[in-house]
Amino acid sequence: MASLLVLLQLAVAAFVSATSTTFSVPNILTPHNEFSPPFRVTPRNLGFSVASVSNEGYLHDDSINSSYTLTSGFQGYPTFCSIQDRSFWFAGPVQIQDAQQQTVASTSSSVAMALDFSHPSSIRELSPRPESSWPVIPLTPAEQFVSATYNQTYQFDATAHCSLINDTSALQFWDAWSYNSGLYNCFHTGGSFLVIYTLDPATNKLTVSRPAPVYQKEAIQYPYGSFSTLTVQGMTYLYAWDVYFPPSDDLGGEEDTGGNHRDIHVAVAPTSTIEDKSTWKYYDNRTGTFSSTEPLPTTRRSSAAIIILNDFSTEFANTFLSASIFYSEYHDAYLLVYAPIYPPGIYVRYAPTPLGPWSSPGTKIMDPTQFGYNVVRYALASPIFFQTDGNGGQSLLLTLSSDYQTQAFKVNFS
Numbered sequence: 001m002a003s004l005l006v007l008l009q010l011a012v013a014a015f016v017s018a019t020s021t022t023f024s025v026p027n028i029l030t031p032h033n034e035f036s037p038p039f040r041v042t043p044r045n046l047g048f049s050v051a052s053v054s055n056e057g058y059l060h061d062d063s064i065n066s067s068y069t070l071t072s073g074f075q076g077y078p079t080f081c082s083i084q085d086r087s088f089w090f091a092g093p094v095q096i097q098d099a100q101q102q103t104v105a106s107t108s109s110s111v112a113m114a115l116d117f118s119h120p121s122s123i124r125e126l127s128p129r130p131e132s133s134w135p136v137i138p139l140t141p142a143e144q145f146v147s148a149t150y151n152q153t154y155q156f157d158a159t160a161h162c163s164l165i166n167d168t169s170a171l172q173f174w175d176a177w178s179y180n181s182g183l184y185n186c187f188h189t190g191g192s193f194l195v196i197y198t199l200d201p202a203t204n205k206l207t208v209s210r211p212a213p214v215y216q217k218e219a220i221q222y223p224y225g226s227f228s229t230l231t232v233q234g235m236t237y238l239y240a241w242d243v244y245f246p247p248s249d250d251l252g253g254e255e256d257t258g259g260n261h262r263d264i265h266v267a268v269a270p271t272s273t274i275e276d277k278s279t280w281k282y283y284d285n286r287t288g289t290f291s292s293t294e295p296l297p298t299t300r301r302s303s304a305a306i307i308i309l310n311d312f313s314t315e316f317a318n319t320f321l322s323a324s325i326f327y328s329e330y331h332d333a334y335l336l337v338y339a340p341i342y343p344p345g346i347y348v349r350y351a352p353t354p355l356g357p358w359s360s361p362g363t364k365i366m367d368p369t370q371f372g373y374n375v376v377r378y379a380l381a382s383p384i385f386f387q388t389d390g391n392g393g394q395s396l397l398l399t400l401s402s403d404y405q406t407q408a409f410k411v412n413f414s
């Protein structure tokens with residue numbers, strides 16, 4: 001209880017500046033030891049035969065009986081981030097409800113901590129507690145200006161897990177949405193931007209910074225890094241979706257706002273200069289070359305894609321909203337875990353390098369319908385959580401989101 005009081009006092013004292021936030025985190029340790037792979041590996045254990053799948057339940061904080069109830073229309077499901085011996089869950093707008101479903105606290109972006117690896121759905125909310133409602137992602141001066149002037153607020157969401165860039169820092173791309181409370185509608189004014197988390201283990205402080213608070217504008221530019229990020233030997237790979245409009249466009253949504261995510265493209269930057277976008281290079285899979293010229297999504301560039309997700313026979317089944325790319329020590333391979341929205345299924349592909357070549361089609365490793373899912377909106381995978389079970393990657397932490405709630409699953413490969 002004493003530590004909780006300390007936490008709350010520190011939370012209230014959280015320091016917010018234009019583009020960075022620093023706050024204290026409680027001393028809840030979840031040690032993991034991430035292996036740093038070479039660029040090219042020799043894949044093994046690739047049968048992907050699954051020994052067991054366990055349902056770990058909805059993410060919840062027993063101390064306040066929280067539920068993640070997200071504002072309708074936003075996508076900010078919890079994303080996982082392990083730095084040294086702390087494991088965080090970053091999420092978009094979160095509302096805490098009491099037993100009568102009354103909202104008692106909410107934030108525009110939030111953070112919780114994983115309590116221990118044996119119970120991955122047990123979390124401790126840090127920011128959206130009734131006593132301490134504060135956002136994790138700081139507003140830029142321009143966003144503060146809009147918020148103050150036009151009766152609007154900003155909300156943020158991330159759709160991919162963070163990835164480590166060195167021992168003490170991780171990065172993640174977030175999307176910004178502006179929300180007009182008066183007219184009760186919301187619209188996307190921003191796009192995606194870079195966030196860097198740095199944990200100082202000596203002082204128990206986590207700093208969240210937006211070093212380049214510049215948007216990759218939605219539909220005008222590709223959201224590099226929003227699909228997934230990966231750092232290997234000093235280079236950071238920033239994966240993005242391309243949007244494919246099927247010939248009979250009955251599922252693709254309106255032009256330049258929707259479409260079926262299907263082709264995966266990648267930009268690469270030296271990790272040390274990731275904040276300087278002029279150092280990013282864009283990969284063309286057809287020629288195997290990098291270019292400094294940023295491709296723009298005016299036409300489908302499928303020949304430049306490193307992966308095309310087309311496993312299934314219908315456009316509807318080939319519709320994806322989220323996926324994860326990471327290195328699995330157990331498989332000695334880079335894995336892509338992905339899930340069509342409908343019919344639900346979790347699939348994996350693999351590659352010897354972050355650029356590919358990627359195996360095709362995917363191998364099904366889980367059937368969410370066995371756990372009552374008719375639709376899976378977001379499915380994210382991480383090999384980090386269960387490192388104690390063996391080599392990282394023998395067990396995956398899967399989070400499935402639907403109906404504004406998130407359930408954790410553990411998939412064990414044999």
Ligand SMILES: *[C@@H]1O[C@H](CO)[C@@H](O)[C@H](O)[C@H]1NC(C)=O
Nearest residue numbers: 061062063064065066098099
């Ligand atoms: C949370 O819910 C459980 C079961 O409904 C209840 O026993 C417990 O007292 C609640 N805890 C708090 C802090 O409200």
Ligand SMILES: *[C@@H]1O[C@H](CO)[C@@H](O)[C@H](O)[C@H]1NC(C)=O
Nearest residue numbers: 165166167168169196198272
């Ligand atoms: C890790 O990366 C961060 C962000 O780029 C940087 O500020 C920090 O100095 C790096 N730390 C080490 C130990 O390289």
Ligand SMILES: *[C@@H]1O[C@H](CO)[C@@H](O)[C@H](O)[C@H]1NC(C)=O
Nearest residue numbers: 150151152180181182183184
């Ligand atoms: C601002 O928000 C208030 C409360 O929701 C609403 O009554 C008012 O009409 C809004 N003003 C504008 C200009 O949207």
Ligand SMILES: *[C@@H]1O[C@H](CO)[C@@H](O)[C@H](O)[C@H]1NC(C)=O
Nearest residue numbers: 285286305306307308356357
């Ligand atoms: C990417 O290039 C590699 C090497 O040429 C090739 O094997 C692979 O099929 C290409 N991927 C796609 C999606 O076209």
